[in-house]
Amino acid sequence: MTEREIVEFRLNDVLRMRKPHACGGYEWTVYRLGADIGIVCDCCRRRLLLPRTDLEKRLKTFISRGQENLE
Structure with missing residues (x-):
């Protein structure tokens, strides 16, 4: 199996x-x-x-990013 990079999604x-x-x-x-x-x-x-895997395949690009979660 090939390793794929995991895409980080954020709210908004x-x-x-x-x-x-x-x-x-x-x-x-x-x-x-x-x-x-x-x-x-x-x-x-x-x-x-x-x-998550289906969304990663369908994603073309990010238009804008939501705020990073600062925990």
């Missing part, structure tokens, strides 16, 4: 996906973190829960 990250949503929007905002990542379409406000 704005992501650009490789393919458009059915509504035509490419940009999504992260609203939930965990094993599944919750994202909401910035165009139609549809919410999705995706496994």
Whole structure:
């Protein structure tokens, strides 16, 4: 197996996906973190829960980053 770099997601990250949503929007905002990542379409406000590995594959780039968690 090849080792892949793990992508660090933060709350309120704005992501650009490789393919458009059915509504035509490419940009999504992260609203939930965990094993599944919750994202909401910035165009139609549809919410999705995706496994982290699937989201990493679909991600094209970060439009903006949310605040880093300072614990």
